[in-house]
Amino acid sequence: MTDEIDQLLLNALMEDSRRSLKALAQISGLSSPSVAERLRRLEERGVIKGYTVEVDPRHFGYQLQAIVRVRPLPGKLHEVERQIQSIPEFTECDKITGEDCFVARLHVRSMEQLDELLDRINASAETNTAIVKKTSVPRRLPPMN
Amino acid sequence: MTDEIDQLLLNALMEDSRRSLKALAQISGLSSPSVAERLRRLEERGVIKGYTVEVDPRHFGYQLQAIVRVRPLPGKLHEVERQIQSIPEFTECDKITGEDCFVARLHVRSMEQLDELLDRINASAETNTAIVKKTSVPRRLPPMN
DNA sequence: CGGGGTAGCCGAATAATAGTCGCACCCCAA
DNA sequence: TTGGGGTGCGACTATTATTCGGCTACCCCG
Numbered sequence: 001m002t003d004e005i006d007q008l009l010l011n012a013l014m015e016d017s018r019r020s021l022k023a024l025a026q027i028s029g030l031s032s033p034s035v036a037e038r039l040r041r042l043e044e045r046g047v048i049k050g051y052t053v054e055v056d057p058r059h060f061g062y063q064l065q066a067i068v069r070v071r072p073l074p075g076k077l078h079e080v081e082r083q084i085q086s087i088p089e090f091t092e093c094d095k096i097t098g099e100d101c102f103v104a105r106l107h108v109r110s111m112e113q114l115d116e117l118l119d120r121i122n123a124s125a126e127t128n129t130a131i132v133k134k135t136s137v138p139r140r141l142p143p144m145n
Numbered sequence: 146m147t148d149e150i151d152q153l154l155l156n157a158l159m160e161d162s163r164r165s166l167k168a169l170a171q172i173s174g175l176s177s178p179s180v181a182e183r184l185r186r187l188e189e190r191g192v193i194k195g196y197t198v199e200v201d202p203r204h205f206g207y208q209l210q211a212i213v214r215v216r217p218l219p220g221k222l223h224e225v226e227r228q229i230q231s232i233p234e235f236t237e238c239d240k241i242t243g244e245d246c247f248v249a250r251l252h253v254r255s256m257e258q259l260d261e262l263l264d265r266i267n268a269s270a271e272t273n274t275a276i277v278k279k280t281s282v283p284r285r286l287p288p289m290n
Numbered sequence: 291c292g293g294g295g296t297a298g299c300c301g302a303a304t305a306a307t308a309g310t311c312g313c314a315c316c317c318c319a320a
Numbered sequence: 321t322t323g324g325g326g327t328g329c330g331a332c333t334a335t336t337a338t339t340c341g342g343c344t345a346c347c348c349c350g
Binding site for chain 1: 200204226238240247252275277286
């Protein structure tokens with residue numbers, strides 16, 4: 001289904017998704033039409049969900065990054081979810097099991113903005129916020145064997 | 146420094162980082178040499194940190210995704226951090242303020258594996274684990290104006 | 291006010307890459 | 321043995337990337 005060559009390709013694209021088919025062909029030992037065909041199939045099957053760019057938010061003034069746990073007040077779950085979705089400074093959010101219903105990542109330019117955005121949420125949820133000091137593990141792929 | 150055209154380019158690449166320079170040129174209204182030059186500068190300045198691929202872990206049998214909060218035992222902070230880094234099923238980890246020192250994302254194939262991996266960490270830390278039920282906000286960029 | 295430097299853009303030409311196609315090979319099942 | 325699906329290849333054509341010279345707008349400072 002997904003063999004070692006596909007894994008080579010995925011790893012190579014993880015490092016740099018703008019690599020040419022030719023470069024991918026050299027890495028994998030296939031010809032470039034074959035690589036094109038494999039990518040097409042990986043995309044078709046949904047193994048590859050998309051190709052994206054990694055942007056450094058600090059270059060846009062987002063000096064602070066926070067992890068926010070959100071526990072909606074009774075009956076406010078959907079409202080809170082929509083609220084989080086509608087605030088673009090929340091750049092990820094997962095709905096999880098346990099007392100907290102959501103964990104989200106928030107990028108802000110200042111403490112004032114952090115306070116302002118959390119206040120909005122706090123109208124319908126309790127929040128628990130931790131500031132990110134450092135990224136210990138940058139986004140990576142789990143093992144694929 | 147970073148104008149509207151750069152933002153157009155970044156958004157276009159966020160949607161699909163394998164777009165050709167020609168396509169980006171059409172989107173931005175520039176010529177393709179100009180687009181190439183802008184990308185080069187965005188990369189050089191570190192605004193663009195890289196181009197990556199979005200892979201669906203479920204296709205590799207990772208049925209479960211968990212958010213793990215980790216509180217190392219006294220004196221074990223560095224050991225725990227190294228341990229997390231060395232377990233490839235942890236696909237992200239941030240060091241944060243507060244009682245929990247780390248929040249990490251973990252992909253596993255089964256409850257057994259979840260238990261096994263957490264047991265390893267539990268030798269030197271307390272953990273608090275929540276299973277991801279749904280992704281409310283898929284990874285996106287904060288506003289860039 | 292005007293030279294000179296710089297930054298950014300363009301078009302055209304060349305170099306490189308991507309896409310298309312017909313065919314070969316392998317594996318397996320009839 | 322035969323035939324079909326799946327995957328690969330090389331060679332060709334179409335498309336894209338890169339390079340380069342020159343243009344314009346802007347700014348700094350004499």
